[in-house]
Amino acid sequence: MTATVSDSFLPDQLARLFARLDPEHGPALQPLLQRLLAAVAGGHVCLGGLSGDDYARLRRSPLAGRAGEYTPLVLDEGGRLYLARHWQDETQLVAALTRLARDPQPFGGEVEAVLDALFGPADAGDWQRLAARLATERRFMVISGGPGTGKTTTVVRLLAALAALSPRPLVMAMAAPTGKAAARLTESVRAARDALPVADAVRAQLPDKAQTLHRLIGLIPGTARPRQHAANPLPLDVLVVDEASMVDLSLMAQTVAALPSHARLILLGDRDQLASVEAGAVLGDICSRQAWRSDTAQGLLAAGVALPGVIDDSAILADSVVVLQKSHRFGADSGIGRLARAVNAAALDEVHALLAQQALADIRQQPALPDAAGLLAQRADYWQALAQLDADAADWAPLFAAFHRFMLLAAERHTVAAINAQIEAELEKLGRKAVGSDWYAGRPVMVTRNDYGIGLFNGDIGLTVMREGRLRVVFPTTDGGWREVAPARLPEHDTVYAMTVHKSQGSEFASVWLALPAAPSAVLTRALVYTAITRARDMFVLAGNPAVLEAGVLNAPPRQSGLAERLWPQP
Numbered sequence: 253m254t255a256t257v258s259d260s261f262l263p264d265q266l267a268r269l270f271a272r273l274d275p276e277h278g279p280a281l282q283p284l285l286q287r288l289l290a291a292v293a294g295g296h297v298c299l300g301g302l303s304g305d306d307y308a309r310l311r312r313s314p315l316a317g318r319a320g321e322y323t324p325l326v327l328d329e330g331g332r333l334y335l336a337r338h339w340q341d342e343t344q345l346v347a348a349l350t351r352l353a354r355d356p357q358p359f360g361g362e363v364e365a366v367l368d369a370l371f372g373p374a375d376a377g378d379w380q381r382l383a384a385r386l387a388t389e390r391r392f393m394v395i396s397g398g399p400g401t402g403k404t405t406t407v408v409r410l411l412a413a414l415a416a417l418s419p420r421p422l423v424m425a426m427a428a429p430t431g432k433a434a435a436r437l438t439e440s441v442r443a444a445r446d447a448l449p450v451a452d453a454v455r456a457q458l459p460d461k462a463q464t465l466h467r468l469i470g471l472i473p474g475t476a477r478p479r480q481h482a483a484n485p486l487p488l489d490v491l492v493v494d495e496a497s498m499v500d501l502s503l504m505a506q507t508v509a510a511l512p513s514h515a516r517l518i519l520l521g522d523r524d525q526l527a528s529v530e531a532g533a534v535l536g537d538i539c540s541r542q543a544w545r546s547d548t549a550q551g552l553l554a555a556g557v558a559l560p561g562v563i564d565d566s567a568i569l570a571d572s573v574v575v576l577q578k579s580h581r582f583g584a585d586s587g588i589g590r591l592a593r594a595v596n597a598a599a600l601d602e603v604h605a606l607l608a609q610q611a612l613a614d615i616r617q618q619p620a621l622p623d624a625a626g627l628l629a630q631r632a633d634y635w636q637a638l639a640q641l642d643a644d645a646a647d648w649a650p651l652f653a654a655f656h657r658f659m660l661l662a663a664e665r666h667t668v669a670a671i672n673a674q675i676e677a678e679l680e681k682l683g684r685k686a687v688g689s690d691w692y693a694g695r696p697v698m699v700t701r702n703d704y705g706i707g708l709f710n711g712d713i714g715l716t717v718m719r720e721g722r723l724r725v726v727f728p729t730t731d732g733g734w735r736e737v738a739p740a741r742l743p744e745h746d747t748v749y750a751m752t753v754h755k756s757q758g759s760e761f762a763s764v765w766l767a768l769p770a771a772p773s774a775v776l777t778r779a780l781v782y783t784a785i786t787r788a789r790d791m792f793v794l795a796g797n798p799a800v801l802e803a804g805v806l807n808a809p810p811r812q813s814g815l816a817e818r819l820w821p822q823p
């Protein structure tokens with residue numbers, strides 16, 4: 253993982269180190285260094301757009317070299333300043349993706365017949381089938397799309413096609429950046445796999461379970477490098493990475509480096525969602541353009557398909573990026589789907605019109621959140637499920653299902669903390685929680701720090717229940733079972749009646765409420781609003797001032813990085 257540079261200790265240390273390494277220019281470069289570290293803490297990979305005096309001063313300093321020079325900072329020709337480590341990650345990733353994308357691996361002549369069986373007969377407008385066909389021809393494929401556009405459906409059929417076409421059995425793996433996303437992927441792949449019209453021998457090659465990327469490559473905090481790397485690659489032929497928008501630059505570079513030289517990589521995700529918490533916007537950068545090889549383009553154009561992007565046989569990622577547009581979950585009349593699209597397109601009039609319409613049953617706007625009692629009422633199902641638990645219950649699925657029917661999201665951490673505190677104060681009033689004690693039956697918690705020893709990870713959600721007179725926190729396990737943990741053994745955690753939109757990535761809830769901040773905020777971005785809306789399956793409620801929403805939709809700051817330009821060089 254990327255170094256954490258948000259606390260002031262590290263910048264101060266680095267500043268002193270740089271002043272010592274370059275006494276002549278180091279002190280004068282301090283402001284730039286501070287800006288670079290602030291940018292990295294904010295998720296940028298580099299500080300872009302340097303020119304004039306800044307550029308000249310950096311060029312004179314031995315601290316900042318050019319590509320390939322072993323200096324603590326790298327200043328590229330485009331005026332981007334990097335910490336050396338991020339420069340290396342980006343360079344390594346560009347080289348690896350270029351190698352993958354430029355190494356065709358087509359199968360023999362049966363491809364169309366196999367795809368016909370899995371996707372139905374060829375239809376030029378079927379982007380799912382096209383993505384699968386292109387993926388059978390190459391080692392790198394990206395399938396992006398909003399919720400319900402069929403990314404999982406497509407990849408399961410694609411894996412079956414690869415298994416059916418390969419002359420030898422394939423070793424396939426699936427991974428996601430968080431445990432929750434991995435569990436969700438496991439569930440949907442298992443369901444889709446069982447419905448496939450393929451031989452058992454083909455089905456058996458499909459992965460049974462997704463794991464976290466950290467676990468896949470053996471990345472344990474405190475160790476210098478992952479267990480699996482270029483010299484000790486993963487023993488697999490095909491890797492699928494889901495929720496790729498959440499994968500930061502370093503983790504993606506390490507993952508790609510750990511692939512053996514013949515393996516295929518398939519990335520799934522929604523390019524419009526919030527980028528990773530750590531530095532980078534890898535999926536967004538990869539999907540920042542689309543290009544097609546001329547024979548692919550001709551076929552599509554001849555069939556009257558409107559082609560996104562350009563025709564360019566020389567583009568590194570030509571034919572490697574497909575964006576699925578049609579949502580099979582949200583029909584044309586769905587407010588959630590339409591609102592998400594309007595937010596993405598920054599179509600403010602449409603956003604307001606949709607929210608003002610009374611006719612759309614699945615979206616609503618209100619000026620403010622209800623009080624704590626009102627918020628608790630939204631969770632009536634959950635409290636009822638808790639009250640109905642058997643003393644010796646062993647299946648917690650109904651309780652978890654009730655909990656996940658509703659989630660309150662907010663942009664900022666302090667808002668989330670305040671809402672959780674208000675709800676707990678209300679529970680005290682109702683006598684469901686004792687004043688002064690943290691733990692009570694029903695308390696939902698989210699783990700906020702990975703604990704490899706106990707096997708609980710950042711983002712895991714547990715529910716507190718009474719077991720044989722003692723409180724226990726129950727967590728779902730990745731194999732569909734349950735584990736009960738004593739409250740005192742939990743790693744760092746928060747109460748989670750509400751959570752930040754960042755924490756909600758990779759999850760889905762039947763009903764989602766988004767509490768807007770009181771005033772426009774840098775944290776409230778278009779990607780954040782879009783991510784919040786797309787967490788909702790059946791109902792989305794926006795609570796707050798429409799002017800604040802508008803400011804958020806217009807706030808779409810790009811993440812500074814050189815990846816898009818290096819993967820998509822423009823003449």
Ligand SMILES: Nc1ncnc2c1ncn2[C@@H]1O[C@H](COP(=O)(O)OP(=O)(O)OP(=O)(O)O)[C@@H](O)[C@H]1O
Pocket residue numbers: 380397398399400401402403404405406440580581
């Ligand atoms: N071509 C299709 N025709 C009909 N239904 C489809 C098609 N593709 C997907 N679906 C259905 O649409 C729903 C969503 O599909 P899927 O889960 O694959 O989408 P997804 O993009 O992976 O969604 P998410 O981003 O939420 O994980 C599923 O019920 C699936 O069966």
